[in-house]
Amino acid sequence: MVIAEEVDRATLAIAILDDHPAWREFQAQSLKRAGFGRIETMPANPSLFVRRFGEKSREFASLVFGLRVDSEVSWENLRVLRGCYSGPIIVASPQREVLSVADKIREIGAEDVLVLDETDPEAIELKIETVLMTHRIGKVLEENDLRTQRLFVNILTVMVKILESKDPYTKLHSHQVVKWSRMIGRRRGLSDEALTRLGLAAVFHDFGKVGVPEDILNKPSGLSNDEFALMKQHPAIAKNILGSLDQLADILPAIHHHHERWAGGGYPEGLKGEQIPLWARIIGLADAYDTMSSRRTYKEPFPKERIIDELIKASGKQFDPELVAILLELIEEQR
Ligand SMILES: [Fe+2]
Incomplete structure (x- = not known):
C-alpha cells in the first residue's frame, strides 16, 4: 500500500515568518543546505504574507511561524495565518516555553512545534520532513476511509512519540x-x-x-x-x-x-x-x-x-x- 508519495525536496518551497532577522536567516540557511528548492523569509505578519503571495501561497509546502509565546499579538497572528493558509504550519521559537503551550498551538491548527537551537541547525529540516511526511500520508488517506485512516496516522504519531520519549x-x-x-x-x-x-x-x-x-x-x-x-x-x-x-x-x-x-x-x-x-x-x-x-x-x-x-x-x-x-x-x- 502506498501511504505517501515521494517528493523531491528541490521542488519544495518553504516560507519562514519570523520577526527576528537572525533566526530567519539561521533557518533559511539550514533549509538551503538541506536541499529545499525555494525559501522565502519575512516578518511573522500574516497580512504581509497574504499581500506578498496571495493565491500563490498554495505553492508553499509548509510555513514556519516564529511565535513569541508571551505576546498576544503573536498568538493572534498565528490564528490569522492558519485561516489564510491550508498547508502545514510549524511553530518555531527559541523560547523553551513553547513546548508547554504545544497543545494550545495544535488547537489553533498548527501541525508541530520546534524549539530553535543554534547548535542544532538540522532540527528544522528534520521537523519539516516529518510534518510533510505525515501531511502527505494524511492527504493520500483522505481519499480512502477518512476516519479509519486518520486513526492509523494518529496511531503512528503516538508510536513515534513513545519511542522518542524513551x-x-x-x-x-x-x-x-x-x-x-x-x-x-x-x-x-x-x-x-x-x-x-x-x-x-x-x-x-x-x-x-x-x-x-x-x-x-x-x-x-x-x-x-x-x-x-x-x-x-x-x-x-x-x-x-x-x-x-x-x-x-x-x-x-x-x-x-x-x-x-x-x-x-x-x-x-x-x-x-x-x-x-x-x-x-x-x-x-x-x-x-x-x-x-x-x-x-x-x-x-x-x-x-x-x-x-x-x-x-x-x-x-x-x-x-x-x-x-x-x-x-x-x-x-x-x-
Ligand atoms: Fe537496533
Whole structure:
C-alpha cells in the first residue's frame, strides 16, 4: 500500500515568518543546505504574507511561524495565518516555553512545534520532513476511509512519540537513519514507493526498545551478558507490537532483521547474505553509520577517515559489500 508519495525536496518551497532577522536567516540557511528548492523569509505578519503571495501561497509546502509565546499579538497572528493558509504550519521559537503551550498551538491548527537551537541547525529540516511526511500520508488517506485512516496516522504519531520519549538520542538518530537508508536505497535502485516504505521501517527500526528497561538502554557501555540478551530482544519486541497493525506488515521483516550480519552470526535469527531482507541490510548499515558519525555520552563522533576504515573492514562481514560501496560513494560525494 502506498501511504505517501515521494517528493523531491528541490521542488519544495518553504516560507519562514519570523520577526527576528537572525533566526530567519539561521533557518533559511539550514533549509538551503538541506536541499529545499525555494525559501522565502519575512516578518511573522500574516497580512504581509497574504499581500506578498496571495493565491500563490498554495505553492508553499509548509510555513514556519516564529511565535513569541508571551505576546498576544503573536498568538493572534498565528490564528490569522492558519485561516489564510491550508498547508502545514510549524511553530518555531527559541523560547523553551513553547513546548508547554504545544497543545494550545495544535488547537489553533498548527501541525508541530520546534524549539530553535543554534547548535542544532538540522532540527528544522528534520521537523519539516516529518510534518510533510505525515501531511502527505494524511492527504493520500483522505481519499480512502477518512476516519479509519486518520486513526492509523494518529496511531503512528503516538508510536513515534513513545519511542522518542524513551531515550534522548532516538529522535535525531531515527531521522538520520531514515535519511541515509533512503539515500542508499535510492542509489540501489529502489522505487519511490519502496523508498517511502523503507523510510517508515527506518523510523520504527528501534521501536522494540520501548520494551527494554531504561537503565540498560542508557548505560553507556559494558552491558553484562544478561543485559545484552535483553537488549537483543528489541527486534522481536518490535515485531510483536507492530505486527498488530496490518498496514505495517510489509516493513516488519526490515525491522526484525536490522541486526543480522552479512556473514552470519547476527541476531535474532543468524541469517546470512541475501537471506537477510534488503531493507534490513540497508537500515542496519545506515544505523551503524549514524552511530559512528554522532556524539554519544560515551564517545565523540568518529572522524570521517575512521568511519571509512571501519566500513571497509566490516564490508562482507557485518554489511552487504554492495551497500557499503554505495555508502562510501555517498560519503565521498558529501565531502
Ligand atoms: Fe537496533
